Amino acid sequence: MSKPTVGIFGLTGCAGDQLVILNCEDQLLDIVALVDIRDFLMASSEKFGDSPLDIALVEGAVLTRRDADRLRAIRQRSKTLIALGTCAVWGGVAAMDRGADRARLLEEVYGDHGKEYDSQPAQALHEIVKVDLNITGCPIEKDQFLGAVAALLNGDAPLYPEYPVCTECRMRENNCLLIERGEICCGPITVAGCNARCPQLRVPCVGCRGPASDANTASALEMFAQKGFDRQQIAVRLRTFAPEGVAQ
């Protein structure tokens, strides 16, 4: 059987999810031997034109017309398109306040030149094209990426938890930062998969993986209110990595 053709792409973001791939130091050379990498600009200057891809891994959010055009072109040439990381899946930090007046923000940073820039409010990939699989995280967890590679190479779809970080945190028997220490921890409504990375370190969850579909949001909000947190303040915080209205 011929090796699957793979492209790895970055739109606007920090390149952290591509860096997680390069950070698989022990597996990288084995992985690249099992697939045929046709496009990986961050790591290779090799050019194959726009050849068809079995799998496209795309990180970053769409913030420019150029991003949107590239994404559509990637979609066109790919059988399976995977959104890699919170920016691609949810919009990420650049999408935190999508209602803000873009022209004013640009003017504030660039002055009059602001008008000339190709710039639009951040969008997640699925708001522009069909996405076949989401691997969230800011950045993605290495284990989840490697699990996805193994599953896809065997023709399976990887499965990811839908429950919140709290579930993993309890399994690690951590003291609850929200209930016991009264800290604003986004664990109750943030999707698991990080093995409660932050609360394990006594650090509150900031919600970098985006919302959990299987979370009891009403009860979490009530808990925040009981602890005396302002509802508006909580809402803004919860939207730092995944803005309102980007439902999957």
Place this chain on the structure above:
Amino acid sequence: MSTIVIEHLARVEGHGGITVELEGDTVTKVHFDVFEGARLLEPLLKGKRYDEVAPILSRICAICSSAHCLTSLKATENAFGIRVSPQTEMLRELIFRGESIESHALHLFLLALPDYLNYPSAIALSADKPAAVLLGLRLKKLGNLIQEVIGGRAIHPVNALLGGFGRVPAVDQLIAMRSSLLQAMADSDTVIDLIASLPATDFCHSDTLYAALRSPNLDTYYMGDEAMVVSNGNRAIVPAADYRSLTNEQSVPHSNAKHSTFQGNPFMVGSLARLTVNPRRLTGKLAVAMKRLKLTLPSDNPMDNNKAQALELINDVERALEIIERLLRDGVRDERAMPVHARAGTGTAITEAPRGLLIHSYTYDEEGRILAADVITPTALNAASIEQHFRRAVEQCADRDEAVLSRRLQMIARAYDPCISCSVHLVRKG
């Protein structure tokens, strides 16, 4: 008129390109095009509480996320008058060293090395020279291990907080890092041999201005209160509070990165600048390695930044090992982060990220909410210098062969190790 266009620069972080136009023998236009989308994180930050700032701004860039996080914490601590413990300072330096090891190893072995040996990627190179690629991956992994253990995550650290750390490292974690560091010490001669064996890159000479933090103390060169600008024979000191005299940024239409000059001249930041400003670091093993690399300072060749990174890589390993030995000898106290009492005011921090000077400056209101945020990144500071060196390379290429020039320009861009995601984050207007 002839034009050389490199549409999308490969083997760098982010989205950038190069455009050069010639009329006859005259270079009429040289652009380092940055078309990374503007995420506008600085104005979006307004109104955020102090504890949200570092986690958001570390997202400016993955490769330098630890530097962004720690510089952010330092700027907020300066605004609130928080002084962290010596142990916290030591652990933070360890993260800086870990990030520098990871970043330099990634750049030297996976991004720059393929250029010198005529391969499109380290992946392709690994088929013929597996030992070189594996050496790079091993060092990269070490840098990530340090960031993972101390910072809680290799990219976008979570364990470094205002006033200290969530959890301090355990003894067995320190021992694991020590054993990887000892392995890296044993590898350091191989690193220098490899870099010394590369073909000479002698196609761009230029009087260059260098800017870096002046180290008050050789151990903690990554933080300081004043930057020094050095050119041939001249030097100027810029106190942290006057950072804007180094960063009088100008918007340019072809780039989402603003350009900085010092007294009208472009300047270079990064490894080569740090060694030029702080030559006293180059003693013992480093002095010997420098001779083997045939590096003399100040250099007129921007490609020497790759040699400087190799020297720093070795120095970072030595220093990280020293810190860990000290922590193991003295013991690590289970300190909690210092309490934070917000107050109105401005705080600025200047540090050395792997690619050079990094500045965060914030103004807070009395409740500890952001009124204004400035972030000035090394690649933004380097943008004008990159263009100057492109110009010199074109002028100094006798036959102006397009393929040769295209390759040289890309090698110069990569020698700066540009971080283009970073470059579009900049000072607010006015």
